Every structure is written in C-alpha cells, then in structure tokens.
Amino acid sequence: MSSLLETRELSKRFVKHLDFAAKLARKLGANVQEEVVQAVDQVNLDIRQGEVVGLVGESGCGKSTFGRMVTGILPPSAGTIHYNGKDISNAASPEGHAAALKIQMIFQDPFASLNPRMRVRDIIGEAPRIHGLLEGQSQDEYVANMLEKVGLDASYSGRYPHQFSGGQRQRLGVARALAVQPEFLVCDEAVAALDVSIQAQVLNLFMDLREQLNLTYLFISHDLSVVEHISNRVLIMYLGRVVESAPTEDMFHSPNHPYTQALLNEVPRLDLRKRQYTPVAGEIPSPLNPPTGCHFHPRCPHATSKCHTEIPQLKGIAPDRQSACFLNETP
Amino acid sequence: MPQPTLDVRNLQTHFFTRDGVAKAVEDVSFSLGSGEVLGLVGESGSGKTVTGFSILGLVDPPGEVVGGEILFKGRNLLKLSEEEMRNVRGNHLAMVFQDPMMTLNPVLRIDTQMIEAIQAHQKVGTDVARERARDALGKVGIASPDERLRAYPHQFSGGMRQRVAIAIALLNQPELIIADEPTTALDVTIQGQILHEVQRLCRETGTALIWITHDLAVVAGLAERICVMYAGRIVETGSVDEVLDRPLHPYSKGLIESVPSHNQRGRRLNQIPGMTPSLLSLPEGCAFRTRCPIADVECRRLPSLHEAETERRIFCHHPQRETA
Numbered sequence: 001m002s003s004l005l006e007t008r009e010l011s012k013r014f015v016k017h018l019d020f021a022a023k024l025a026r027k028l029g030a031n032v033q034e035e036v037v038q039a040v041d042q043v044n045l046d047i048r049q050g051e052v053v054g055l056v057g058e059s060g061c062g063k064s065t066f067g068r069m070v071t072g073i074l075p076p077s078a079g080t081i082h083y084n085g086k087d088i089s090n091a092a093s094p095e096g097h098a099a100a101l102k103i104q105m106i107f108q109d110p111f112a113s114l115n116p117r118m119r120v121r122d123i124i125g126e127a128p129r130i131h132g133l134l135e136g137q138s139q140d141e142y143v144a145n146m147l148e149k150v151g152l153d154a155s156y157s158g159r160y161p162h163q164f165s166g167g168q169r170q171r172l173g174v175a176r177a178l179a180v181q182p183e184f185l186v187c188d189e190a191v192a193a194l195d196v197s198i199q200a201q202v203l204n205l206f207m208d209l210r211e212q213l214n215l216t217y218l219f220i221s222h223d224l225s226v227v228e229h230i231s232n233r234v235l236i237m238y239l240g241r242v243v244e245s246a247p248t249e250d251m252f253h254s255p256n257h258p259y260t261q262a263l264l265n266e267v268p269r270l271d272l273r274k275r276q277y278t279p280v281a282g283e284i285p286s287p288l289n290p291p292t293g294c295h296f297h298p299r300c301p302h303a304t305s306k307c308h309t310e311i312p313q314l315k316g317i318a319p320d321r322q323s324a325c326f327l328n329e330t331p
Numbered sequence: 332m333p334q335p336t337l338d339v340r341n342l343q344t345h346f347f348t349r350d351g352v353a354k355a356v357e358d359v360s361f362s363l364g365s366g367e368v369l370g371l372v373g374e375s376g377s378g379k380t381v382t383g384f385s386i387l388g389l390v391d392p393p394g395e396v397v398g399g400e401i402l403f404k405g406r407n408l409l410k411l412s413e414e415e416m417r418n419v420r421g422n423h424l425a426m427v428f429q430d431p432m433m434t435l436n437p438v439l440r441i442d443t444q445m446i447e448a449i450q451a452h453q454k455v456g457t458d459v460a461r462e463r464a465r466d467a468l469g470k471v472g473i474a475s476p477d478e479r480l481r482a483y484p485h486q487f488s489g490g491m492r493q494r495v496a497i498a499i500a501l502l503n504q505p506e507l508i509i510a511d512e513p514t515t516a517l518d519v520t521i522q523g524q525i526l527h528e529v530q531r532l533c534r535e536t537g538t539a540l541i542w543i544t545h546d547l548a549v550v551a552g553l554a555e556r557i558c559v560m561y562a563g564r565i566v567e568t569g570s571v572d573e574v575l576d577r578p579l580h581p582y583s584k585g586l587i588e589s590v591p592s593h594n595q596r597g598r599r600l601n602q603i604p605g606m607t608p609s610l611l612s613l614p615e616g617c618a619f620r621t622r623c624p625i626a627d628v629e630c631r632r633l634p635s636l637h638e639a640e641t642e643r644r645i646f647c648h649h650p651q652r653e654t655a
C-alpha cells in the first residue's frame with residue numbers, strides 16, 4: 001500500500017549568522033564561527049493512511065522541527081515531502097497550499113501558539129468560517145461543538161487564552177486543529193500538559209476520530225506509556241537522526257538500539273517508589289557540535305572504535321524493523 | 332516537631348471576573364518540612380498553579396488572595412510588603428513556571444539573564460557568575476554551555492528552555508522550590524538527570540520541594556507525600572504509597588485508573604465521566620458529585636477535609652465506599 005505521507009532525506013539546518021562585531025573579530029583573527037545546528041538529518045519516513053506513528057526522542061533532537069516541516073510551517077533545507085503522492089516540500093506551491101488545511105499541527109507550547117488578543121470563539125471558529133466548513137451551523141454552534149469534543153464548557157467561548165489553565169489551553173489547541181477538519185494531525189506533545197484523566201479523554205478522542213474519519217497521526221511525545229498505548233509504530237530519534245523504527249509491540253518488547261534501551265530503562269513507573277534517580281551515563285552531546293560517527297557513542301556502553309568514526313545507517317534487522325547500530329552487523 | 336519550612340493554612344485565592352467570582356483556590360492547607368518533597372497533582376484547572384503563584388505573591392488582578400496564611404519559616408508571607416516579598420522570592424523561594432517563557436526574557440541572551448539572576452542576590456563578579464551559570468546548565472544536561480549561554484531563548488527547543496528555567500531556579504539554592512510541570516517536555520533519560528540533581532539539592536541543602544505535575548509515575552518515584560486537587564480544593568492527601576495504592580477519594584481513584592499503564596494497549600482508556608465544571612458554576616456541596624459514581628443526597632452538603640486514617644485526610648462523605 002502506498003503512503004499518505006512520505007519524507008525523503010528531509011533535513012533542516014539552522015545557521016546562526018555572525019553579527020557585525022563577530023565578523024570584525026574574525027577578520028582580526030579571532031576564532032569565531034557560524035553556529036550551525038543540523039536539527040533534522042536526512043529523515044526518511046512513510047506513514048500510511050490511518051496509521052498512528054509515535055515519534056520519540058531526546059529533548060532537542062529535532063522532533064518539533066520535523067513536525068513543523070511536515071506541516072509546512074518551516075521550509076526544509078533539503079529533501080522532499082510528499083502527501084498523497086504530491087510534492088508539498090514548498091509550502092508556497094499550489095500543492096503545498098492545498099495540503100496546508102489537511103495537515104494540522106497541535107503545538108507543544110499552547111501559551112505561544114494561541115493569539116492572546118483573540119477570543120476562543122475566533123481562535124477556533126475563524127478558520128472554519130473562512131474556509132466554508134460551518135455547514136449551515138452558526139460559528140457559535142460550531143465552536144460550542146468543538147469545545148465539547150475536547151471536554152471544555154461551551155460557555156468559555158467568550159474568554160481570552162490567559163484566562164485558562166495550562167491544560168485547558170492545550171485543549172483549545174486541539175479544538176482549533178480539529179475545527180478545520182484535517183486528514184493528518186501532527187500532535188507535538190499534545191497531551192503533555194494534561195492531567196491523566198483529561199489525557200485519557202483526549203487520547204480516546206484521537207482514537208475515535210481515527211476510526212470515524214480515518215485520521216492519520218504523527219504523534220510526538222516523550223511519554224512512552226502514552227506512545228505505547230496509541231501508536232502502531234514508533235520511531236526513535238537522536239540528535240536529528242532516526243535511530244530505530246519498529247512496530248510498537250516489538251519496540252517495547254525488545255528494543256534494539258542502545259539509546260532505545262536507555263530510554264525504556266528510565267521510564268517512570270507508578271510502582272517504583274522513592275527512586276534514586278541517576279544522572280545520564282557518559283557525556284550529553286550538543287546539537288551544536290555533535291559527536292562524530294554514531295551520535296550516541298559518548299553515552300553508549302557498547303561503543304567500539306568504529307562507532308567513533310563511521311555513521312551507522314538505518315538498516316532492516318527484522319521484518320518491519322530498522323535500527324542504526326553497528327552491533328547488529330554480524331562480524 | 333521542628334518548624335516546617337512552609338505551612339499553608341486555609342488559603343483562598345479568588346478571581347473576580349466579569350462573569351462572577353472564580354474560587355480558584357479554596358481552603359487549601361498543607362505543610363512541608365526541610366528537604367521534603369510534596370507532589371501536587373489534580374485536575375487541569377483545579378488551582379495547582381494558582382496555589383504556587385499565591386505562595387510566591389504573584390497573583391495579579393482580577394485575582395486576589397482573600398484568605399488564609401502562608402507561613403514560611405514562621406513568617407506570614409501575606410503580611411510582607413512588596414519590597415520584602417521580592418527579597419524573599421529571590422533569596423529563599425524559587426518557582427519553575429509551567430511556561431518557561433515566564434522565566435525567560437525573549438529579547439535577552441541566556442547569559443545576561445542568568446548572570447543577572449545570580450548577581451541580584453549575591454555579591455560576585457561577572458566572571459564568577461558566568462562560571463556558575465555554566466555549571467548550572469551542565470547540571471540540567473545542556474551540552475556546549477558556553478555557546479548556549481550566548482543564545483537567545485527562541486534558539487532552544489521546548490525542553491531545553493524548560494531546563495534553562497530549572498537551572499535558573501536552582502542557581503541560588505533556595506529553601507523552597509515550587510516546580511510547575513517542570514519536566515513535561517523532556518525525554519526520560521534527561522528527566523532522570525534533572526530529578527537526580529533535584530534530589531541531591533533537597534538532600535544536601537535541605538531544600539523543600541513542591542512538585543506540581545500530572546505525571547503520577549514521577550510523583551511515585553520522587554515525593555513522600557501527595558496532595559490531590561479538584562476544583563480549587565485539596566480532596567485527598569497522604570503518603571505516596573497510601574494514596575497511589577489505595578486511593579480513597581473517588582476522584583483520585585478515577586485519576587489513577589486513567590493512567591495508560593493501567594489500561595490495555597490500544598483500548599479506550601478509563602476516563603472520569605462528565606467534564607470539569609466551570610469554577611463559576613460549581614455544583615453545590617461536593618463539586619465532584621455530578622461525576623461521582625457513589626454520590627448521594629448527602630453530597631449536596633459540603634464535606635469537610637477530615638482525617639480518615641492517620642496522616643490521611645479526605646474531602647468526601649463516603650471515603651470508604653466501594654466505587655466499583
């Protein structure tokens with residue numbers, strides 16, 4: 001079956017250009033350099049219609065950047081994005097435009113992503129009205145419906161974002177994304193700010209929508225128990241690269257990559273009380289100056305000299321499973 | 332018993348909105364000793380953040396602390412002048428905000444902000460302050476701290492901003508830290524690193540910690556005691572073991588049953604029926620009764636927070652009744 005979303009070698013580099021003083025200093029012989037972050041490094045991803053793909057990884061590894069490129073908010077530095085077979089890598093192209101409504105993002109940061117001067121009624125209702133999605137309902141009815149879907153009282157529609165708690169604002173973000181009737185949702189830490197009972201409500205809603213509307217999800221989260229619950233497949237990212245991809249059950253049952261193993265070891269559990277937390281073993285690498293070879297080698301208990309110099313490629317290790325680790329190579 | 336670091340008594344914080352009075356925090360009491368960790372959990376919108384803001388004296392109009400006492404090492408913070416409060420805030424209390432951008436100024440470089448935070452409370456030179464800022468970033472797992480110090484907040488990922496905000500709170504080794512959803516955006520290995528630093532601070536310097544979170548598993552591993560809030564009130568408090576293993580309040584029970592790991596993969600999760608009532612139109616009596624599986628006529632009357640067992644207080648008429 002062909003994919004709904006397909007990225008090929010999708011990459012994003014952020015370059016911090018030198019200001020005048022720094023340029024001058026460099027002319028005078030100082031060792032100043034442009035700071036470059038390879039936030040996303042040649043990611044290949046296929047998502048089928050109706051699938052829920054979990055994207056997990058270290059803070060700063062490029063998950064949001066990847067999601068923002070897929071949604072057309074951020075232009076890629078290299079690589080392509082296809083949606084339904086059409087190239088949407090350029091958000092300004094007609095294909096990119098057409099995809100803009102269909103692919104919606106629920107943002108990690110509900111505080112920054114809601115216009116503080118707009119009332120809820122307009123935050124949620126304006127886009128559907130402009131795009132003619134109200135289908136005979138009044139904007140207020142439509143908004144009330146959406147609020148109810150995410151478990152908020154319809155009477156809130158006259159309020160401004162600052163009058164809500166963190167979790168309530170997050171649900172406004174969910175309602176806003178759903179209001180334009182998308183096909184594909186990029187959920188960036190969409191339930192991180194919610195208490196577990198409302199989280200359950202929103203996750204149930206996501207699962208219902210998937211059945212009713214055949215929605216497809218890229219589900220970015222650091223919460224492994226949530227990812228395990230809702231995803232069909234999980235991708236693990238580390239410093240801009242995908243290091244492992246597997247069906248959810250396999251990933252949690254037998255993680256292959258040492259980083260995945262480290263993650264699963266640290267998962268907090270309700271039955272583990274009074275833990276002695278441990279610092280990260282080895283050195284935490286910087287995206288500004290990533291380690292050579294395998295990015296994970298400074299933290300890896302199994303690293304060999306090869307891992308310091310060569311980049312392991314993402315390779316099939318079992319049906320449907322891929323991992324980027326030299327340990328899988330038979331000597 | 333030694334004097335607690337923090338003793339909150341009957342705190343009430345209300346918002347006087349155009350549509351009515353929202354009692355965001357109502358009759359909240361708890362106390363916390365040196366080195367102790369209290370987990371504060373509860374429904375979204377139940378008043379956790381507002382409780383933290385009240386303690387720090389950061390509630391802005393239309394909100395107001397209208398009742399109660401906040402005793403910090405015996406001193407009632409509500410009686411302090413703005414000037415005195417600012418002093419306490421910088422030197423003795425710190426808050427890690429749910430939104431890291433409340434700590435971080437978007438137009439200033441990270442180093443400017445951290446050095447300022449250090450020098451505001453300690454007489455040290457800029458070099459020493461920079462050195463400390465560097466160390467603090469290292470402790471929360473930010474690599475290349477020298478380069479990162481020169482960056483602006485927008486150049487950081489969400490989780491990195493969160494870590495910078497945590498680093499700033501740890502800078503002056505405060506006696507009390509209120510951390511509001513501080514690790515929601517972090518992967519579990521980095522979260523472990525931060526919890527390690529926080530535990531060490533509590534152990535070594537006796538810092539008391541209020542950890543506001545919805546992540547019950549983190550509370551399980553970190554805190555000694557837990558307070559569960561619903562609609563502005565504490566509805567249950569007790570030791571972590573007692574409350575998580577044997578919740579007595581029907582809301583706490585519902586909450587714990589919604590945790591994904593208590594549910595079968597891919598199945599619908601248990602959820603508490605109904606939705607959070609608006610604070611402006613709470614049901615009379617027990618605010619949870621309209622969603623509660625065991626509510627009866629008695630629940631139309633306001634329950635009291637009473638000691639159901641030793642060290643365990645419950646705000647419910649029927650704490651022992653089975654919900655199943």
Ligand SMILES: Nc1ncnc2c1ncn2[C@@H]1O[C@H](COP(=O)(O)OP(=O)(O)OP(=O)(O)O)[C@@H](O)[C@H]1O
Pocket residue numbers: 162163164165166167168193195346348353355373374375376377378379380381382393394429610
């Ligand atoms: N400026 C305001 N005006 C009116 N109501 C407010 C204001 N600020 C907060 N509230 C209300 O106070 C209540 C408590 O909010 P608070 O931010 O403390 O919730 P919380 O428990 O921290 O929730 P979350 O887990 O979602 O962050 C909420 O119902 C909120 O709507």
Ligand SMILES: Nc1ncnc2c1ncn2[C@@H]1O[C@H](COP(=O)(O)OP(=O)(O)OP(=O)(O)O)[C@@H](O)[C@H]1O
Pocket residue numbers: 014015037039057058059060061062063064065066108287288485486487488489490491516517
């Ligand atoms: N506008 C920007 N300018 C410069 N660098 C940026 C910018 N946005 C992101 N970055 C950098 O790109 C990298 C990836 O950031 P991104 O926000 O995608 O991470 P993330 O995986 O979503 O992290 P988190 O889990 O903490 O949200 C980080 O090193 C970050 O500092």
Ligand SMILES: [Mg+2]
Pocket residue numbers: 063064065108188488489490
């Ligand atoms: Mg992110």
Ligand SMILES: [Mg+2]
Pocket residue numbers: 165166167379380381429511
């Ligand atoms: Mg809050």
